[in-house]
Amino acid sequence: MLSEVFNFFLKQILLSLALCVVAGHAAAANTAETSPQIRVGILLYDEVEIIDFTGPYEVFGQAGFGVVTISKDGKPVTTAMGLKVTPDHSFANAPAVDVLLVPGGDEGDASRDPAIQRFVRERSMAAKNVLSVCTGAFILASSGVLEGLEATTLRHRLPGLARNYPKVKVIRDVRWSDNGKVITAAGLSSGMDAALHLVARIRGSDAARTTAMFLEYDWKPEGGFVRTLMADRYFPEFKPNSKWPSDWKWEQLSSFGDTNQWRRRMQVTASGGPHALLEAMSGDVETMGGWQRIDDAKGYVWQREVEGRRVQFSLSIQSNPELPAAYELDMNIKLI
Amino acid sequence: MLSEVFNFFLKQILLSLALCVVAGHAAAANTAETSPQIRVGILLYDEVEIIDFTGPYEVFGQAGFGVVTISKDGKPVTTAMGLKVTPDHSFANAPAVDVLLVPGGDEGDASRDPAIQRFVRERSMAAKNVLSVCTGAFILASSGVLEGLEATTLRHRLPGLARNYPKVKVIRDVRWSDNGKVITAAGLSSGMDAALHLVARIRGSDAARTTAMFLEYDWKPEGGFVRTLMADRYFPEFKPNSKWPSDWKWEQLSSFGDTNQWRRRMQVTASGGPHALLEAMSGDVETMGGWQRIDDAKGYVWQREVEGRRVQFSLSIQSNPELPAAYELDMNIKLI
Numbered sequence: 001m002l003s004e005v006f007n008f009f010l011k012q013i014l015l016s017l018a019l020c021v022v023a024g025h026a027a028a029a030n031t032a033e034t035s036p037q038i039r040v041g042i043l044l045y046d047e048v049e050i051i052d053f054t055g056p057y058e059v060f061g062q063a064g065f066g067v068v069t070i071s072k073d074g075k076p077v078t079t080a081m082g083l084k085v086t087p088d089h090s091f092a093n094a095p096a097v098d099v100l101l102v103p104g105g106d107e108g109d110a111s112r113d114p115a116i117q118r119f120v121r122e123r124s125m126a127a128k129n130v131l132s133v134c135t136g137a138f139i140l141a142s143s144g145v146l147e148g149l150e151a152t153t154l155r156h157r158l159p160g161l162a163r164n165y166p167k168v169k170v171i172r173d174v175r176w177s178d179n180g181k182v183i184t185a186a187g188l189s190s191g192m193d194a195a196l197h198l199v200a201r202i203r204g205s206d207a208a209r210t211t212a213m214f215l216e217y218d219w220k221p222e223g224g225f226v227r228t229l230m231a232d233r234y235f236p237e238f239k240p241n242s243k244w245p246s247d248w249k250w251e252q253l254s255s256f257g258d259t260n261q262w263r264r265r266m267q268v269t270a271s272g273g274p275h276a277l278l279e280a281m282s283g284d285v286e287t288m289g290g291w292q293r294i295d296d297a298k299g300y301v302w303q304r305e306v307e308g309r310r311v312q313f314s315l316s317i318q319s320n321p322e323l324p325a326a327y328e329l330d331m332n333i334k335l336i
Numbered sequence: 337m338l339s340e341v342f343n344f345f346l347k348q349i350l351l352s353l354a355l356c357v358v359a360g361h362a363a364a365a366n367t368a369e370t371s372p373q374i375r376v377g378i379l380l381y382d383e384v385e386i387i388d389f390t391g392p393y394e395v396f397g398q399a400g401f402g403v404v405t406i407s408k409d410g411k412p413v414t415t416a417m418g419l420k421v422t423p424d425h426s427f428a429n430a431p432a433v434d435v436l437l438v439p440g441g442d443e444g445d446a447s448r449d450p451a452i453q454r455f456v457r458e459r460s461m462a463a464k465n466v467l468s469v470c471t472g473a474f475i476l477a478s479s480g481v482l483e484g485l486e487a488t489t490l491r492h493r494l495p496g497l498a499r500n501y502p503k504v505k506v507i508r509d510v511r512w513s514d515n516g517k518v519i520t521a522a523g524l525s526s527g528m529d530a531a532l533h534l535v536a537r538i539r540g541s542d543a544a545r546t547t548a549m550f551l552e553y554d555w556k557p558e559g560g561f562v563r564t565l566m567a568d569r570y571f572p573e574f575k576p577n578s579k580w581p582s583d584w585k586w587e588q589l590s591s592f593g594d595t596n597q598w599r600r601r602m603q604v605t606a607s608g609g610p611h612a613l614l615e616a617m618s619g620d621v622e623t624m625g626g627w628q629r630i631d632d633a634k635g636y637v638w639q640r641e642v643e644g645r646r647v648q649f650s651l652s653i654q655s656n657p658e659l660p661a662a663y664e665l666d667m668n669i670k671l672i
Binding site for chain 1 (some may be wrong): 386387390391393396397398403404405412416417418419420421422423424490491511512522523524526528542543545546548549550551552554557560561563566588589590591592593601667
């Protein structure tokens, strides 16, 4: 019997060391025993975004933190896109937490709910750290937690955060913003990076790097990918107006690029055909100031100087043989 | 009333276009309506790893695919680290799926369960694509789905996959491996990249890039971060043996690096003190062949040639003032 136990133990050692196991789990679990336990509480609500809370959950869990999920009434929640999760606790019976995680999603109802606001406000005061991901920043802001602090959020919600919460110093050009106690991450996947950053602050850089390596995740401790620095920030800001075809409709086909160029394709229908829309948009660009029309056989091309570089914007249309009533609007930004 | 509707509609357009919204959700939802629906079925089981299934769930959902979760009996599952998820379906009432996703985790029980094996085998045959993440490859392998195919998995489980499933061609140096129908991702976070790769194959590269940009995720379409290429692959493979202190115990403190260097720190206790262990390990290195001892005042340093480069391995110990009975074993790899 003893030799069996010994053999089992030896086998475990052989397996683990022989393969040079990184043993993230084991290290994490052991660390939690030998140093003060860190407990993370994750706020859940209907329409919460999956990756906003599961990315940090995985990071904190692998780092050896205890993680619990909490919703207002403790009843199951349905996330955006339909995953069904049963929280560990309701507000009434949630334990004290060291880190409060407030994920984003379709956060409108949650950010207006007085019970959620009160919970977030009180638990933020009691916690050592507060981390929002994506539009979770709106829940922090509506709860009064971000007053006087720097904060970031999902790229296309940045203007709304600044407009609705003038006491928040909105930061555009970061993957996460760290106020010391309160950290806000940009959109969706950036929550994982902010969580690793917080692990580094609590347990040290070595622990965070070890966790990232176990996750096979290419963590950039200094920040990493910043969505707002991509070239689509140079697009003219169109505001459809009385000169635009009144019945136009669009559906985005694709939108991607990098820091030097961006292409957005939209499928459009509008009475009067594509040229009426192009002319209306063209007129808008002319009145925006700064953009200089370029004589170009291809059609609608403008340039302007921004941050010491020349930015070229072009508009073009293509017919769509599969959908004769629709056409494709192609918008390009290129730094030259 | 009509003008209210019109105002609402105009406001929506203004908000979205004015802010140059990428509108990943909207595009995704619309796309799903205008082209054949792609349905992804995610296998869930107790101890499934959170990020293994939630990362791909988020990617596929944002790309406009329908996603459902499926477990053997349809009852709630508890993931590794304790998240409670209620599946949409049991095996008995699961709909047909175009993509079967098999996540990893503590997959031992699942990979030995005949009902799960049968489900995975049958659904893999019927599906257009099958994607495993991390140790999910073991479930595919035990179900016979990987016979004669290339496959990868979590870094330290690669040798086990090769040993237990000799008909599987195990690939070490990739973030994901694509056989056409069957794709296997490496560890944990690599599932997101493999999911984006599959979106690119099904909907085209533009759609995948648009999805990644909306997720604010720095996707590398050609592969990205490959954990197995890090320098810890050059560590000597120790197998504790009769010359080692019989009562030694270790706990990993940290383990990280890059392709050129790696440091692993372990807290160790063993009778006879640190030097007995160091001498035993040192003796092992000498018998491994290839490693040449370097005269170095600091102690235990070896070098060898690998792949045309010189690799240096060093072992050292430090006492731990906080834990007098324990000491720290420091293992370093450096390419020079």
